[in-house]
Amino acid sequence: MQPYAASDNLYQRDALFLDVRRESLFLAAHHPRAVNIPLEELADRIHELPPPYETLLLFDMDPLRAEQAAAILHDRDRLVEVIAPDNVRWNDEAMVSGASTARLWRPHGLLHELIAAMQAEWGDVKGRIALDIACGAGRDAVFLAEQGLHVTAWDILPDAVTRCTDLARRTGVRLAASVRDVTIAGAIPPGAFDAVCCFNFLHRPLMPALAEAVRPGGFVCYETFVDPQRERFGKPARPERVLRPGELASFFNSWRVIVSREGLVSPRRIAASLIAQRPVT
Structure with a gap:
């Protein structure tokens, strides 16, 4: 019991x-x-x-x-x-009727800093175009759509895309979610997005295409596992899925770095977090 x-x-x-x-x-x-x-x-x-x-x-x-x-x-x-x-x-308690306005899920905290950076640059972010790579169940993509962005969300797993679409429907926002293998050459169109976001996914050969997908003046928002994540917690199982210290920022060393930090972001997750702006020229 x-x-x-x-x-x-x-x-x-x-x-x-x-x-x-x-x-x-x-x-x-x-x-x-x-x-x-x-x-x-x-x-x-x-x-x-x-x-x-x-x-x-x-x-x-x-x-x-x-x-x-x-x-x-x-x-x-x-x-x-x-x-x-x-x-x-x-x-x-004073009970209420009808649909709830409360929420249990929440997006990655780094996205709040991304929105603040975009607002500082552009003011209103409504209508800006964002891509969520490896979107998973869609919490981050839905959050971005709630801010008024036009969101494209991709994942290689059909079940993840279904959950993302379902969460968007339940939340009352619109986004474009589809199955896509971003590791295939040419999968990401260049210069198409004001913001590209990626969480808990690492495929190093993808980094140049990911950077090229951001329009000049746009932003990348990236967070994933960094050493000593595997040593301390045993996951991810594959070492190539974990960044080396300082590696994430090195992929965007010619960009204006707004956020760059490494450390414990939750009880069993050590991550590198980055927000950077692509130069206009």
Whole structure:
């Protein structure tokens, strides 16, 4: 039996509430900060959750459904506390109806710095064109689309593209997501984007084409694993997927560097982070 969450946890300002009831029940009444992912959809929507090291407070009026949801999350190494259906503090909250405006997932933090750099250069970024390479489940691409950018998102995995498209639909933004192998010569058109973003993917022969894809005056936003990531955490399995210290910045040494740092970005992730602007001439 999953132990119930401590009542005090419900009052934490940064508490993350996951309501796994069926959508119709959620829409009728729910906690104002809760996000609904029904139990029946949970296994397919793990990418809409926060990082694994953050605790989710999980709710369903049916204890059996709550237990099933907790088991799904535990199997994926997620931290979970179940809210008891009769929890006084939970039930004393002023419940709301309709769709939730809350969110559990979030993009890579470096993207906030990218948007700030673009705004400093251009003011309004709406209508600017961005590319997200190796987009995965689409959190970064959707975030960029929410800022008003016209976003193209590519991944080699069809399942990832499906999740990206689905997340965009649920969030209410439009983007162009498709399957593409960027390691093939000519896969990335030159000079087509105001910003090119890439996270947790490294293919060194791609770097010249990636740089050429950025229009003069545009930006690259890149973050991926750097040594000693493998030594400390054992992943990625392939050493060629990990940067050497100082290597990322060297690919863009003629650009104006806005952000360049290396270090621990989450409990088990050591990364090199870079934002750089391509010279106009």
